[in-house]
Amino acid sequence: MKDSEYWNPILETLPREKLRLLQLKKFKEIFTWAYERSKFYGKLYKDAGIEPGDIKKFEDIKKVPKMEKSMMRSVQGPGKDNFPYGDILCVPLEQVTDYRQTSGTTGQPVYQADTWQDWELSTEAYCYAMWAQGYRPSDRIFLPFGYNIFIAFWAYHYAGEKIGCEVIPGGVLNTEARILKIQELKATAMGATPTYILGMAETARKMGIDPPKDLLIRRITVAGEPGGSIPATRKRMEDAWGAKVYDQVGSTEIGHWGWQCTRQAGLHVNEGMYLVEIEDVNTGEIIEEPGRRGKMVVTTFGRMAQPCIRFDVKDVIQWNARQCDCGRTYRLLDGGVLGRADDITKVKGVLLSPMAIEEVVRSIPQLGNEYQVVVTKKGDIDDITLKVEILPDFKKDEAAIKAKLTDQLRLTTNLGYNIEFHEYESLPRSQAKTRRFLDQRPHH
Amino acid sequence: MAQQYDIKAMVTKIKALRTDAESLKEISGGIPAVIKNADRILANVRMLEINISDVAEVQGK
Numbered sequence: 001m002k003d004s005e006y007w008n009p010i011l012e013t014l015p016r017e018k019l020r021l022l023q024l025k026k027f028k029e030i031f032t033w034a035y036e037r038s039k040f041y042g043k044l045y046k047d048a049g050i051e052p053g054d055i056k057k058f059e060d061i062k063k064v065p066k067m068e069k070s071m072m073r074s075v076q077g078p079g080k081d082n083f084p085y086g087d088i089l090c091v092p093l094e095q096v097t098d099y100r101q102t103s104g105t106t107g108q109p110v111y112q113a114d115t116w117q118d119w120e121l122s123t124e125a126y127c128y129a130m131w132a133q134g135y136r137p138s139d140r141i142f143l144p145f146g147y148n149i150f151i152a153f154w155a156y157h158y159a160g161e162k163i164g165c166e167v168i169p170g171g172v173l174n175t176e177a178r179i180l181k182i183q184e185l186k187a188t189a190m191g192a193t194p195t196y197i198l199g200m201a202e203t204a205r206k207m208g209i210d211p212p213k214d215l216l217i218r219r220i221t222v223a224g225e226p227g228g229s230i231p232a233t234r235k236r237m238e239d240a241w242g243a244k245v246y247d248q249v250g251s252t253e254i255g256h257w258g259w260q261c262t263r264q265a266g267l268h269v270n271e272g273m274y275l276v277e278i279e280d281v282n283t284g285e286i287i288e289e290p291g292r293r294g295k296m297v298v299t300t301f302g303r304m305a306q307p308c309i310r311f312d313v314k315d316v317i318q319w320n321a322r323q324c325d326c327g328r329t330y331r332l333l334d335g336g337v338l339g340r341a342d343d344i345t346k347v348k349g350v351l352l353s354p355m356a357i358e359e360v361v362r363s364i365p366q367l368g369n370e371y372q373v374v375v376t377k378k379g380d381i382d383d384i385t386l387k388v389e390i391l392p393d394f395k396k397d398e399a400a401i402k403a404k405l406t407d408q409l410r411l412t413t414n415l416g417y418n419i420e421f422h423e424y425e426s427l428p429r430s431q432a433k434t435r436r437f438l439d440q441r442p443h444h
Numbered sequence: 445m446a447q448q449y450d451i452k453a454m455v456t457k458i459k460a461l462r463t464d465a466e467s468l469k470e471i472s473g474g475i476p477a478v479i480k481n482a483d484r485i486l487a488n489v490r491m492l493e494i495n496i497s498d499v500a501e502v503q504g505k
Contacts, residue, residue, distance in 0.1 A: 008495050010451065014503075021502040117487040124491050273494070302494060 005326070007131035011272040012328045019329060023275050024058050026301035031055060031064065034307045039087035040075050041067075041309065061310075062277070062286050066297055068312040069102075072110045072253070084111040091115060091305045100151045102252045112151075112252045113305045119158070121302055122255045125273050126159035126248075129259035132268065132326070133246040134219060135189060137164030142187035142217075144170040144178045144196065151252045156191045156221060165189070175203045182215055189219040191248075194227025194237060195434045198369040201240035202425075212242025221259075223248040225434065226355055228260065229267060229336025232362035236369065247336055253308050255300050258333065266320045266332030275299040277310075278317055281341065290321035290334065295341050314341040316353075345439060347375055348382045350414050354437035357386065360408045366394040366401050370427040370436075377441045385418040392424050451500045458492045465489060 006012045014022065032052040034041035045051065048065045055061065075086035082089040085096075091113075098114040114122070135141075141160045145153045147169065160167045168185060170178045179200060182190070192200070197220060204211050211217065220243050227233035228247025237245045247267060250256035257274040258267045269276045278287040278294040287294045296315045300308040320334035339353045346352070354373060361371045368389030376383050388405070390398060402419050409417055428434070465485045472478035 010449070011495060011499050014499060018499075018502050022499060025498070025502060115487075116484065117490050120487045120491055121494070124494070272499075302490075 003136070006328070007128045008272075012128070012330065014272070014329055016329050019271055020058055023271065023301075024055075024061070027061055027275060027299060028052065028055050030299065030301055030303075030307050030309060033304065034090060034309055037090035038307070039081070040071075041088065041090075041307065044071075061275070061299075064310050066310045066312040067308075068314075069110055069253070070107075073108045076111050077108060085113045085306060086111075088306055089113055090307060096305055099149070100154070100252050101149050103150060110253055114303070115305045118303050118305050121273070122155045123158040123162055125250075125256040125270055126155040127162055128270055128273075129246075129248050129256060130156070130159050130163055130221065132259060132261040132328075133221060133248075134244075134262050135160065135163055135165055139165040139189045139219065140168065140185060140187050141165050142168045142170050142178070142182050142185070142190045144173075144175075144190060144192050144200065147171045151250070152224065153191050155250075155256055156223075156248075175200055176207060179204045179207060179209060179215075182217065183209065186216050188216050189221075190217055191221040191223065193224040193434075194222045194233055195225060195369075195429065197222060197237050197245070198233075198240060199429055201237075202369070211240060215241070217241050218243045220245045221248050222246070223250065226337050226339070227358070230355060230359050230362070232359050234264075236362055249337055251313070253306075253311060254298050254313070255303060255308075257298060257300070258336075260336075261324065261326045261328070263324055263326050265322060265324045265326075266334055267336040268324065268328060268330045268332055271330045273301055275301070276317075278319065279312075287319070290319040293318045293338065296337075315339070316341050345375075347384060348415060352384075352413055352415060356412050357409065358436070360405065360412050361386075361388055363408070364401065364405060366391055366397060367405075368424050368427075370425075370429060372427055373437045375437075375439045375441055382441065383418065384415060385420055387420045387422055387427060389424045389427055390421045451496065451503070451505050454492075455497045455500045455505065458489060458497050461492070462486065462489045 035045050035052055044065055050063055054063065072088060075088055076084055080086045082093055095115050096113040097116045098119045100112045101109040103109065143153055143157055157167055168187060170181060173181060201211050220237065220241060222228040222245060228245060234245050246260040248256060249258040249267060257276065258269050260267055277297040279297050280287055280294050293316055296313045296317045298311050298313055316338045318334050320332035322332055324332055339355050357373055361367055368391055370389055372387040374385045390401065394401065398421055405419055465482045469479050469482045
């Protein structure tokens with residue numbers, strides 16, 4: 001059988017007007033399902049005076065109330081129906097086969113229920129991503145992640161198997177043992193967070209192993225942090241491993257809704273399985289034109305146990321005007337997820353996105369991979385400190401690097417920073433999502 | 445490229461797979477090994493419907 005560039009050419013190259021019809025059909029199906037079977041959704045929609053028959057055309061979708069994380073939390077947990085999922089659940093508890101939860105860093109975690117069919121759906125969505133990134137049955141994939149209650153790379157594992165790759169679970173091994181296993185088994189691909197990918201390369205070099213020369217990893221999927229869509233961070237990862245690095249985005253509540261293909265031209269939205277809307281933060285208007293930023297509102301089609309309908313994710317995104325050369329009709333996002341609406345904050349009266357700082361820091365080769373931004377208030381004035389690590393060989397160039405960093409940050413973000421140089425490898429490192437932006441102002 | 449596959453024929457086969465798996469469950473006499481394996485088949489049938497049958501519907505095929 002001839003190798004196909006697409007996991008499913010029928011869906012991925014569907015003309016856009018047909019794709020929109022498909023999205024409307026699937027939206028109606030999941031809306032009706034949740035309206036009829038979930039007390040949570042039923043009440044939300046009845047209170048808003050909307051019912052399935054009101055969704056007649058695509059434009060009617062925006063009339064459906066949005067849902068957000070705090071609403072899910074409020075119906076879940078001890079003492080609530082269908083413990084721990086709450087009355088958001090649309091199937092009997094006996095049909096739930098898979099439990100996952102969010103990290104809970106901002107409060108009580110969200111508990112996510114899936115039936116086996118739902119889990120197949122998550123896996124299927126990830127197959128689209130991995131096939132588009134060039135994964136084939138000849139790949140031997142290494143997974144350096146802790147298999148646990150978090151969604152992380154679980155679907156990458158199952159999708160790898162479904163595609164026919166050989167999957168090596170590198171669960172409880174430490175970083176050194178993982179690197180040795182990658183070398184021993186001649187693994188060709190892996191998936192991890194950008195922070196861990198960079199950290200692994202540092203560890204390998206300390207072990208006397210040069211990843212591009214001594215290892216065979218040639219394809220890496222990153223997720224969990226925005227680094228895969230930040231050019232300077234992606235270049236660091238690609239140089240460190242001698243591999244192509246592709247971004248993949250998703251979450252526990254949504255599933256795996258977007259990915260870069262081998263063209264790396266932007267982040268494709270899997271529009272056959274998800275509806276992604278961009279909403280103007282101030283007016284609530286749905287943004288269709290490219291280049292205008294807004295908040296992502298997403299619907300997962302066909303996830304039956306715990307549906308995700310018009311979920312206000314608070315991620316900031318914008319459409320790309322380009323059509324990808326790969327031939328898929330799925331739209332591209334420009335620059336991936338541009339940040340969290342919660343993180344993009346006013347500092348000294350200027351809107352600041354932490355990702356803009358990352359792009360500058362990681363474009364300066366004399367600096368290490370880690371950094372931290374701390375915003376405080378001195379009297380009535382906001383104060384920003386940027387902590388960076390200087391590589392040992394460049395300590396003598398501190399003044400010149402500081403001047404370059406100051407200039408580039410001023411150009412990119414229109415703000416001034418106190419720059420602190422720290423010893424290489426002294427800033428906090430994590431295998432999971434790393435929080436590098438700390439807003440310590442009162443009321444933040 | 446569309447000429448390389450017959451969507452209509454695929455839709456027919458997918459329908460048959462669903463019917464067969466569902467009737468297998470009905471005649472299983474409650475044998476867990478039959479019911480649970482048929483359920484797994486049906487989950488994959490749903491993926492085929494998502495990939496092919498649902499798309500065929502909006503294409504009018």
